[in-house]
Amino acid sequence: MSALLGLEEAQARLLALAPVLPLENVPVEAMLGRYPAEDVRAARTQPPADLSAMDGYALAPGNGPWALVGESRAGSPFGNALTAGQCVRISTGAVVPDGATCVLLQEDAAMADGRVTASAIPDHGRHIRRRGFDFRASDVVLARGTRMTAGHIALALAAGHRQLAAARPVRVAVMDSGDELAPDPANCAPHQIPASNGAMIAAMLAPVGCEVLRLGPIGDDMAALAAALAQAENADILITSGGASVGDHDLIKPALGQWGAQTAFWKVAIKPGKPLLVATRGAQVVLGLPGNPVSSFVTAFLFALPLVRAAMGSPDPLPRSITLPAAQPLPAVGKRREFLRAVSDGQGVRLAGSQDSSALTALALANCLIDRPAGAPAASLGEALRVFPLQNG
Ligand SMILES: Nc1nc2c(c(=O)[nH]1)N[C@H]1C(S)=C(S)[C@@H](COP(=O)(O)OP(=O)(O)OC[C@H]3O[C@@H](n4cnc5c(N)ncnc54)[C@H](O)[C@@H]3O)O[C@H]1N2
Numbered sequence: 110m111s112a113l114l115g116l117e118e119a120q121a122r123l124l125a126l127a128p129v130l131p132l133e134n135v136p137v138e139a140m141l142g143r144y145p146a147e148d149v150r151a152a153r154t155q156p157p158a159d160l161s162a163m164d165g166y167a168l169a170p171g172n173g174p175w176a177l178v179g180e181s182r183a184g185s186p187f188g189n190a191l192t193a194g195q196c197v198r199i200s201t202g203a204v205v206p207d208g209a210t211c212v213l214l215q216e217d218a219a220m221a222d223g224r225v226t227a228s229a230i231p232d233h234g235r236h237i238r239r240r241g242f243d244f245r246a247s248d249v250v251l252a253r254g255t256r257m258t259a260g261h262i263a264l265a266l267a268a269g270h271r272q273l274a275a276a277r278p279v280r281v282a283v284m285d286s287g288d289e290l291a292p293d294p295a296n297c298a299p300h301q302i303p304a305s306n307g308a309m310i311a312a313m314l315a316p317v318g319c320e321v322l323r324l325g326p327i328g329d330d331m332a333a334l335a336a337a338l339a340q341a342e343n344a345d346i347l348i349t350s351g352g353a354s355v356g357d358h359d360l361i362k363p364a365l366g367q368w369g370a371q372t373a374f375w376k377v378a379i380k381p382g383k384p385l386l387v388a389t390r391g392a393q394v395v396l397g398l399p400g401n402p403v404s405s406f407v408t409a410f411l412f413a414l415p416l417v418r419a420a421m422g423s424p425d426p427l428p429r430s431i432t433l434p435a436a437q438p439l440p441a442v443g444k445r446r447e448f449l450r451a452v453s454d455g456q457g458v459r460l461a462g463s464q465d466s467s468a469l470t471a472l473a474l475a476n477c478l479i480d481r482p483a484g485a486p487a488a489s490l491g492e493a494l495r496v497f498p499l500q501n502g
């Protein structure tokens with residue numbers, strides 16, 4: 110039996126193989142979930158001038174009344190400087206004219222005969238957004254490798270960028286295999302089960318923004334597997350599920366070998382997911398996930414998603430864990446580190462149901478995985494547990 114790798118070592122060895130992809134220019138609006146390949150510096154200063162934060166009157170120094178000499182609207186500034194005792198009508202976002210030192214809210218103002226009086230005089234600088242307080246030209250506003258959110262998109266646009274450089278989307282082929290798999294779940298003979306892993310893995314990959322090519326389900330047949338693998342010729346990453354174990358009909362390893370892939374490592378000391386296979390074919394990376402649906406899910410979470418994120422440009426692609434107390438006792442752990450399907454309510458964490466690696470009802474209920482170290486004794490109620498939320502992976 111080949112030695113089982115530890116999780117962190119296996120992840121590190123896999124990530125070292127992550128494909129390096131050419132860069133492309135991407136419209137900022139299309140950058141959601143992607144990673145800028147370079148630090149992004151502001152091409153402009155924001156705000157570009159002192160702007161009013163409120164609707165009211167921009168006041169020159171004095172105790173009032175102030176003579177109303179004009180208006181500054183957003184996009185249409187008052188052209189001149191104010192002198193003592195003058196004011197202009199001003200709207201939110203409009204340029205504060207030179208000579209004005211504060212903005213009086215219109216709710217605190219009275220206007221009669223072209224003169225403005227204040228019920229309370231605002232402090233110096235009140236309701237003025239100073240030029241450049243948000244960012245200045247040439248400031249780094251986004252670090253390379255930042256995963257772009259809606260806020261980052263707004264910031265990059267405000268900083269004067271139309272497009273950003275990012276790795277082109279990773280091409281991922283996802284193939285499920287097994288003679289027992291029915292492609293049509295509504296037309297499944299008693300000796301079959303509906304193929305669900307390929308669609309599940311594709312759904313896990315969707316938020317990462319890669320391109321997914323779905324292949325299969327393919328029968329346990331070398332010629333059929335070879336034909337399917339030929340379609341993965343242009344994939345950067347091939348993810349297979351099923352046939353990774355030791356059975357007579359587990360043909361993935363020989364089929365991958367015939368295709369030209371070379372095994373990098375096989376088997377990791379985790380439960381579920383032990384028979385994980387990693388291979389390369391030139392710059393292509395192959396991840397052979399075990400067929401049990403929960404094993405496929407857990408290995409996709411711990412290996413496939415980090416690999417794809419790394420290839421997309423993430424400098425920090427591994428899932429992040431939190432600590433939560435056990436809301437129920439847990440049994441002792443065997444030789445393999447365990448990832449238990451669990452439900453967290455934010456206060457504590459409990460098992461989602463059956464921990465069999467085929468149990469889809471528990472997988473569907475789970476919103477996190479409890480990470481239990483190999484050989485750990487039983488955990489008591491309230492014990493601190495390491496937990497991976499499924500949605501932040
Ligand atoms: N003698 C041994 N037997 C097994 C070992 C072992 O070490 N010695 N390891 C077990 C472990 S752990 C796992 S995990 C499984 C993984 O086996 P395979 O990767 O070869 O997976 P299959 O045999 O093809 O399928 C397992 C199971 O999952 C169902 N399956 C497969 N693909 C799909 C799919 N696309 N959609 C839904 N369900 C799928 C399949 O019907 C099987 O029930 O091996 C153990 N055996």
Ligand code: MOO
Pocket residue numbers: 379380381382383384399401404466
């Ligand atoms: O490792 Mo298997 O994935 O235990 O069921």
